[in-house]
Amino acid sequence: MRTLDEHRAVALALAAPLGAVETPLADALGLVLAEDVRTDEPLPRWDNSAMDGYAVRRADVLSVPVVLPVVVDLPAGSADEAVVAQGTAARIMTGAPIPAGADAVVPVEETDGGTTHVQIRVTPVPAAHVRRAGEDAVPGDLVLVAGAELRPPHLAALASTGRATALVHRRPRIAVVSTGDELVAPGTPVRRGQLPDSNSWLLAAAVTDAGATALRLGPVADDPAALLALLLELDADESVDGIVTSGGVSMGAFDVVKAALLAQPGVEFVPVAVQPGKPQGLGRLPAGTPIWTLPGNPVSSFASFELFVRPAVRRMLGFASVERPAVAAVADEGWRTPPGRAQLMPVRFVRDDRVAPATARGSGSHLVARLAQAQGLAVVPAEVDEVLVGDTLHVLKVVP
Amino acid sequence: MRTLDEHRAVALALAAPLGAVETPLADALGLVLAEDVRTDEPLPRWDNSAMDGYAVRRADVLSVPVVLPVVVDLPAGSADEAVVAQGTAARIMTGAPIPAGADAVVPVEETDGGTTHVQIRVTPVPAAHVRRAGEDAVPGDLVLVAGAELRPPHLAALASTGRATALVHRRPRIAVVSTGDELVAPGTPVRRGQLPDSNSWLLAAAVTDAGATALRLGPVADDPAALLALLLELDADESVDGIVTSGGVSMGAFDVVKAALLAQPGVEFVPVAVQPGKPQGLGRLPAGTPIWTLPGNPVSSFASFELFVRPAVRRMLGFASVERPAVAAVADEGWRTPPGRAQLMPVRFVRDDRVAPATARGSGSHLVARLAQAQGLAVVPAEVDEVLVGDTLHVLKVVP
Numbered sequence: 086m087r088t089l090d091e092h093r094a095v096a097l098a099l100a101a102p103l104g105a106v107e108t109p110l111a112d113a114l115g116l117v118l119a120e121d122v123r124t125d126e127p128l129p130r131w132d133n134s135a136m137d138g139y140a141v142r143r144a145d146v147l148s149v150p151v152v153l154p155v156v157v158d159l160p161a162g163s164a165d166e167a168v169v170a171q172g173t174a175a176r177i178m179t180g181a182p183i184p185a186g187a188d189a190v191v192p193v194e195e196t197d198g199g200t201t202h203v204q205i206r207v208t209p210v211p212a213a214h215v216r217r218a219g220e221d222a223v224p225g226d227l228v229l230v231a232g233a234e235l236r237p238p239h240l241a242a243l244a245s246t247g248r249a250t251a252l253v254h255r256r257p258r259i260a261v262v263s264t265g266d267e268l269v270a271p272g273t274p275v276r277r278g279q280l281p282d283s284n285s286w287l288l289a290a291a292v293t294d295a296g297a298t299a300l301r302l303g304p305v306a307d308d309p310a311a312l313l314a315l316l317l318e319l320d321a322d323e324s325v326d327g328i329v330t331s332g333g334v335s336m337g338a339f340d341v342v343k344a345a346l347l348a349q350p351g352v353e354f355v356p357v358a359v360q361p362g363k364p365q366g367l368g369r370l371p372a373g374t375p376i377w378t379l380p381g382n383p384v385s386s387f388a389s390f391e392l393f394v395r396p397a398v399r400r401m402l403g404f405a406s407v408e409r410p411a412v413a414a415v416a417d418e419g420w421r422t423p424p425g426r427a428q429l430m431p432v433r434f435v436r437d438d439r440v441a442p443a444t445a446r447g448s449g450s451h452l453v454a455r456l457a458q459a460q461g462l463a464v465v466p467a468e469v470d471e472v473l474v475g476d477t478l479h480v481l482k483v484v485p
Numbered sequence: 486m487r488t489l490d491e492h493r494a495v496a497l498a499l500a501a502p503l504g505a506v507e508t509p510l511a512d513a514l515g516l517v518l519a520e521d522v523r524t525d526e527p528l529p530r531w532d533n534s535a536m537d538g539y540a541v542r543r544a545d546v547l548s549v550p551v552v553l554p555v556v557v558d559l560p561a562g563s564a565d566e567a568v569v570a571q572g573t574a575a576r577i578m579t580g581a582p583i584p585a586g587a588d589a590v591v592p593v594e595e596t597d598g599g600t601t602h603v604q605i606r607v608t609p610v611p612a613a614h615v616r617r618a619g620e621d622a623v624p625g626d627l628v629l630v631a632g633a634e635l636r637p638p639h640l641a642a643l644a645s646t647g648r649a650t651a652l653v654h655r656r657p658r659i660a661v662v663s664t665g666d667e668l669v670a671p672g673t674p675v676r677r678g679q680l681p682d683s684n685s686w687l688l689a690a691a692v693t694d695a696g697a698t699a700l701r702l703g704p705v706a707d708d709p710a711a712l713l714a715l716l717l718e719l720d721a722d723e724s725v726d727g728i729v730t731s732g733g734v735s736m737g738a739f740d741v742v743k744a745a746l747l748a749q750p751g752v753e754f755v756p757v758a759v760q761p762g763k764p765q766g767l768g769r770l771p772a773g774t775p776i777w778t779l780p781g782n783p784v785s786s787f788a789s790f791e792l793f794v795r796p797a798v799r800r801m802l803g804f805a806s807v808e809r810p811a812v813a814a815v816a817d818e819g820w821r822t823p824p825g826r827a828q829l830m831p832v833r834f835v836r837d838d839r840v841a842p843a844t845a846r847g848s849g850s851h852l853v854a855r856l857a858q859a860q861g862l863a864v865v866p867a868e869v870d871e872v873l874v875g876d877t878l879h880v881l882k883v884v885p
Contacts, residue, residue, distance in 0.1 A: 110671070111701065114690045128854050130680060135851070137736050160707070160739045162667030164677045178739055179781075180667055182678050193736050222854040229857055236884060237690035241783055242857040244683035249672030267562030267580055271510070272649030278564045278582050280530060283644035290514045290637035301511065307560065336537045336593050339560045339578055381579075383641055451535070454528050454622045457629055457642040484636060485885045 088467065089427040092357045093392055096367055097407070099375035100397035103255040103326060110243060113235050115296055116253035117403030122229040124246045127219035132183040134159075135214040139196055139203050140175040140187035143213075146205045155203050159184065174203055183215055190214035232405050254403030257297040257326040260319045261288045264312065264332040264341050265381060268304035283453055284331040284386045288379075291390050292329070295398040300325065307333065309344035316345065320370035326401060328374060329394055332381025334364045342366065342378045352376060358467055360423040361385035361450035365393065382450035388429035391462055391483060409481040414440040414461070416476045427467045431459035432480060440480055460484045488867065489827040492757045493792055496767055497807070499775035500797035503655040503726060510643060513635050515696055516653035517803030522629040524646045527619035532583040534559075535614040539596055539603050540575040540587035543613075546605045555603050559584065574603055583615055590614035632805050654803030657697040657726040660719045661688045664712065664732040664741050665781060668704035683853055684731040684786045688779075691790050692729070695798040700725065707733065709744035716745065720770035726801060728774060729794055732781025734764045742766065742778045752776060758867055760823040761785035761850035765793065782850035788829035791862055791883060809881040814840040814861070816876045827867045831859035832880060840880055860884045 087095075105119035134140065145153060153174040157167040159181040167184035169175050174191075175184045183190070189209040197204040222228055228242050235243075235251060243251055263285035271281040282304040289299035305312055312333075319325045333342035334354060343366065346352045352368035362385045366378035375397070379389040391409065399407035414432070417439040422428040432440035443459035444452040461480040465472060472478065487495075505519035534540065545553060553574040557567040559581040567584035569575050574591075575584045583590070589609040597604040622628055628642050635643075635651060643651055663685035671681040682704040689699035705712055712733075719725045733742035734754060743766065746752045752768035762785045766778035775797070779789040791809065799807035814832070817839040822828040832840035843859040844852040861880040865872060872878065 110686050111689070114693055124854065126675075129851060130675065131677065135849070137740075161665055162678050162707075164679075166677065179735060180665070180680070216849065216851055220849065221852045226854070228854045233857075236857075237687050237694055238787060238853075238856045238859060240690050241683040241687035241787075242854045244671040244681050244686045245783075245853045247671055247675065247681050249670065265561055265580070270649065271644040271647055275526075275530065275647065276564055277531065277566065278562050280580070281644050281647050283641035286510050286644045287637050287641035289511070290640050293514055294637055307562075335579060340537075383645075387638060387641075449535070449616065449620065451529060451616055452621045453638075453645045454524065454626070454628045454642045456638045457633075457636075459638060 086356045086358045089357060089359045089392070092355070092365060093396070096377060096393035097396050097400060099367060099369065100327070100400040102403040103257055103401050105252050106255050107250045108253050109250055110240050113240060113251045113253055114237070116235055116256060118229055118231050118233045118235060118251060119254050119403060120252045121227055121231050122243065122246065124222045124226055124228050125224055126247065127223050128221040128245055129216055129218055131218050133180050133216050134177045134183060134190045135179065135216050136190055136192040137178050138190045138192040138214065139205065140169055140177045140184055140190050141205065141209070142169060142171060142186060143189040143209060143211060145172055146191065146208050149208050150204050150206050152202050152204045155199065155201055157184065158200070174205070176200065176203070188212060188215070232403065234404070257398060257401040258300060258324055259292045259297045259327045259329060259398060260300040260302060260325050261285055261292060262305060262315065262328065262330045263288070263303040264305050264307065264330060266307040283383055284381060287383060287387060288329055288331060288390055291387070291395065292398065295395050296402050297398050307339050307341040309341050312341055313345040316370060316376070320372040320374040325374060327397070328376040329390065330376070330378045331386045334366050334378050334380055336364070346378070358426045360426045360428050362389040362429065363426070365389065367393070383453035384431060384444065384450040384456050387456060388431070388462055391481065392429065409483060411479055411481050412438070414438050414463070414478050414480045416472050416474055416478055417441045419471065419473045421471050422465050422469055424470050425467055428465040430463040430465060431456055432461045432463045433458050434460050440478060486756045486758045489757060489759045489792070492755070492765060493796070496777060496793035497796050497800060499767060499769065500727070500800040502803040503657055503801050505652050506655050507650040508653050509650055510640050513640060513651045513653055514637070516635055516651070516656060518629055518631050518633045518635060518651060519654050519803060520652045521627055521631050522643065522646065524622045524626055524628050525624055526647065527623050528621040528645055529616055529618055531618045533580050533616050534577045534583060534590045535579065535616050536590055536592040537578050538590050538592040538614065539605065540569055540577045540584055540590050541605065541609070542569060542571060542586060543589040543609060543611060545572055546591065546608050549608050550604050550606050552602050552604045555599060555601055557584065574605070576600065576603070588612060588615070632803065634804070657798060657801040658700060658724055659692045659697045659727045659729060659798060660700040660702060660725050661685055661692060662705060662715065662728065662730045663688070663703040664705050664707065664730060666707040683783055684781060687783060687787060688729055688731060688790055691787070691795065692798065695795050696802050697798050707739050707741040709741050712741055713745040716770060716776070720772040720774040725774060727797070728776040729790065730776070730778045731786045734766050734778050734780055736764070746778070758826045760826045760828050762789040762829065763826070765789065767793070783853035784831060784844070784850040784856055787856060788831070788862060791881065792829065809883060811879055811881050812838070814838050814878050814880045816872050816874055816878055817841045819871065819873045821871050822865050822869055824870050825867055828865040830863040830865060831856055832861045832863045833858050834860050840878060
């Protein structure tokens, strides 16, 4: 039986950062830069005014009040290559280039606001309210580093360097296939033995939440030949970067995913020393598409996705750090854990740093309604057989 | 001059949760439930097997090994209303309903796996591996509460109750308009006095990141009549739930947003005792659309959006808690702050709980390239004139 950490490593090794593509800024939020970004231009591009006011030669306004003729009006965006000669002033707006000759800006509040002549009331300090070209960055400066997630300020920085696109790792597209003859689409009538499919919704949303695009398929029936045909079609589809299935990987007589893939040399089925989530499969289909086959109980699917698939999706996106943030939390309740197997217990935070099982009264992997209370997954090591009140737990935060 | 907290309250009061709409599960991730969700059915719907194995009468297997005839095969999804009479067994797969008469399941691993007769090797405990109907929830149980953000497990819970849709607060659509004659689209040539528009990208991405849909417009020129016409058109558009502008709200002679809206009785322009971000405007346009007019320097736009607009967008989405998570952090560097005004200083975390200004060597509101380093906004109260190394700061985390 493979340990949890061993299987995590194998699951993650199936993924690599996807290729870099030039992407319009409007589509780049949340993606990961694939190159260092340097600026070719100084930022700001020219000395400019930080205030609405008057550009002056400071030597002309050492004694105040003083009245100067206004020789030019410089709104933002002005291309005017104006000159402020001795004894004159330019009316200037925030962001407009400082005219030649001027060496300080007097804010409009410290003047009479005149348009032909202006009375200056206060002597500015040297270089007052002048933003120097290159104050933010000079040509060649590193503005953003490869590996950065593009958040709103990053897009602003890219735009400021004059870029309309960003070179980012492509967003992965992950197919999600839930399996089982017992599954029907939610909203359709349920007869004895059936239940609404929830895993395809769970896993597709988890794929989306991880930052990838989800292609939700299913539920599909327990027909190994038909399932294999579907999986091979997805494998051959160049727009599909990975496949996640749920169900059909256990010890049963009708385990469809196992039956469909047993003859695939690139795919293995292994028991993992974890509860829930013991029966796992993974590997590559013939065309190279990675596949993770998760068990079908909803809590098992959820925990398996978090531990084995989400890090791989994050790596495809180009993130260097692919793990959920973890915190040390104190058990507010105790519970028994399976001997010899690590446990992934959905927990909720009952107080700041204290957690209790989210699926009250049980760790059953079928408790899908109660799973919605989970804010974290407590990872209890295999050698622990019982969690006692007050024990410190390693908890992955699954809600931001 | 209005205080920071006063203006935050006025800015937030412009927003209310948007109307509730039935939304397909595929589109509901991240939206907020507008009703309590109860289940009409027990979950699970019927007693079912937690294992692949054999459903038996425990009284028949008290002495082991014992061989029983297999009277029926129950795959998952079986509608078979089978009966396990005394001295017989049913082969059963995980999830299949427990047949009448049976009261325990023996896992296949504890048998010889026979299909006509099965040898049972271990006596199960009472009710072994039987999941009871209603163990997760009974009819009428509250499964999800109004106000919950729909994360992947919530969608699974909704699907499990048989719902294909969720009643959620509608996702707001927010128009973003950057203004300024000096602005050109990134990627186009820049002549003297011009610079690439970065604010429309910054703010549109911030709107998206807040969970709303962004309608990015602009940059638009410094023409008050044309801008007013555009804003009134957006106001009349029922698909637009709010408007954010940047630039043109200061003391200058050409401040286009102020000029366009000064005659609007529902919109006010007020100085706020905060740095950056002193010149602010907000209110409602004639048809009722809320508008927030932010100053145009990128750091000012960013900080103003975080403090004044993002909470309002989150409230529109239906969130009860609309603030960024805040942490207490220690200043790793000191800096002067403006007397009498609160300060919003972009900071980065240099160690776990220590922060330093992200825009090294200055708090200038034009430092757009360096703003990308910001992981938080330190909110320094108005009565503080200097931050000293070791001071504890209130920091809003702007990166998840």
